[in-house]
Every structure is written in C-alpha cells, then in structure tokens.
Amino acid sequence: EIVLTQSPDTLSLSPGERVTLSCRASQSVFGYLAWYQQKPGQAPRLLIYDASNRATGIPARFSGRGSGTEYTLTISNLEPEDFAVYFCQHRSSWPITFGQGTRLEIK
Amino acid sequence: QVVQSGAEVKKPGASVKVSCKTSGDIFTKFGISWVRQAPGQGLEWMGWISTYNGDTNYAQSFQGRVSMTIDASTETAYMELTSLTSDDTAFYYCARDYTIIRGILGYWGQGTLVTVSS
Numbered sequence: 001e002i003v004l005t006q007s008p009d010t011l012s013l014s015p016g017e018r019v020t021l022s023c024r025a026s027q028s029v030f031g032y033l034a035w036y037q038q039k040p041g042q043a044p045r046l047l048i049y050d051a052s053n054r055a056t057g058i059p060a061r062f063s064g065r066g067s068g069t070e071y072t073l074t075i076s077n078l079e080p081e082d083f084a085v086y087f088c089q090h091r092s093s094w095p096i097t098f099g100q101g102t103r104l105e106i107k
Numbered sequence: 108q109v110v111q112s113g114a115e116v117k118k119p120g121a122s123v124k125v126s127c128k129t130s131g132d133i134f135t136k137f138g139i140s141w142v143r144q145a146p147g148q149g150l151e152w153m154g155w156i157s158t159y160n161g162d163t164n165y166a167q168s169f170q171g172r173v174s175m176t177i178d179a180s181t182e183t184a185y186m187e188l189t190s191l192t193s194d195d196t197a198f199y200y201c202a203r204d205y206t207i208i209r210g211i212l213g214y215w216g217q218g219t220l221v222t223v224s225s
Contacts, residue, residue: 001167032210034211034212036212038152043215043216043217044200044202044215045215046205046211046213049213050211054204087149089150089212090213091208091210094155094164095164096140096210097152098142098149098152099149099153
C-alpha cells in the first residue's frame with residue numbers, strides 16, 4: 001500500500017499569511033492526489049482533486065500542485081475559517097490511503 | 108446530499124450496520140467509499156462499492172469483517188462491521204464519488220458515531 005506522509009504535523013500562522021502544506025507518497029501516485037479540509041465536529045470536505053483541480057465552490061485562494069511523489073496545497077491570504085486539519089489522499093491504486101493530516105492553527 | 112443513520116452503541120463481539128442514503132443524482136452513477144475516524148485520529152479508508160453493479164474493494168485490515176452492500180431501489184448503501192472491539196469505536200463516514208471516476212470523495216455524510224463498550 002502507498003504511504004502518504006504530510007508535513008509538517010502542525011503549523012501556527014496568522015490570518016492573511018500564505019501557507020504551503022506538503023504530502024509525499026512512498027511511490028508515484030501519478031497525479032491522483034486529493035486534499036480535504038476537516039473542521040472540528042464536521043465531515044471532511046473535498047478541496048482539490050487530481051493534484052490541481054479545485055472542487056466546486058472552493059475559493060481560488062486554495063491551489064494544489066505536484067506530480068509523481070511530491071504534492072503541495074497552498075492557501076494564499078489565510079482566512080479565519082481556513083484554520084482546520086488538512087488531509088491528502090491518493091486514488092492511484094487500491095487501497096486508497098490518507099496522509100496523517102496537518103493541523104493549521106491560529107498563532 | 109448524503110445522509111447517514113444515527114449513532115449506535117454496541118457490545119464487544121456484536122455487529123453494526125450503518126446506512127447511507129444519497130439523493131440528488133443518479134444513484135448508480137457514482138461509487139461510495141466508507142471511511143472511519145477514531146476520536147482525535149486521522150482518516151482510515153475501509154472500502155469502496157460500485158453502485159452500478161455492487162463490486163467491492165475492501166482495505167486489507169477489514170477483510171473478513173466488513174461487508175458493503177447497496178439497495179438501488181432506495182438509493183441506500185450499507186456498511187456492516189462484525190466482531191466489534193473497543194478499537195472500532197469511531198465515526199464512520201460514507202462518501203460518494205465526486206465524478207464517475209472512482210476514489211475522489213466528493214460528498215460526505217454527516218458521520219455515524221459507533222461506540223463499542225461493555
């Protein structure tokens with residue numbers, strides 16, 4: 001199974017800042033990488049799929065890029081509602097796996 | 108829209124069956140994954156079912172203990188987990204594929220808390 005490792009585990013930032021989260025795969029996932037946001041008490045929400053495609057209704061400040069084994073999610077100009085946990089997930093082969101998550105907290 | 112059944116409390120050794128009703132689109136067009144999340148932990152994919160023909164793919168760690176089924180007449184998917192232990196205490200989510208391409212979890216249910224306790 002493909003292992004996804006996210007870094008860092010936790011980030012402390014202020015609203016208005018720009019942040020880049022990383023996700024590294026143990027082998028190539030061929031661009032089949034998604035990002036999800038989860039807030040306390042809520043289900044995850046799809047942000048980005050297939051590395052760089054924003055899901056419906058996702059603001060343009062969220063962007064994804066990457067290929068092979070290295071992927072990033074960038075949030076420009078952090079809004080207060082962006083402070084949450086972010087997970088990456090691949091669909092390149094069974095089983096689907098998730099990264100362990102990066103917690104984005106307010107400084 | 109994806110709506111799951113309510114919270115469950117089970118004793119060790121019992122089974123639980125969680126339902127997931129979808130609406131708003133052609134049921135047989137998009138597959139459904141089940142994902143669980145223990146309290147304060149990350150996301151764990153359990154498996155996927157085709158709503159077109161019922162084909163399944165389960166995570167190795169749940170093989171032999173999980174069964175995913177569908178009832179197309181009611182546009183509902185089900186996940187049954189047997190031989191429960193305290194380690195199975197978690198929120199269980201169903202998530203409908205975002206597109207006809209499987210594995211992009213676009214629409215999530217609200218989650219069902221399953222508590223396993225004697």
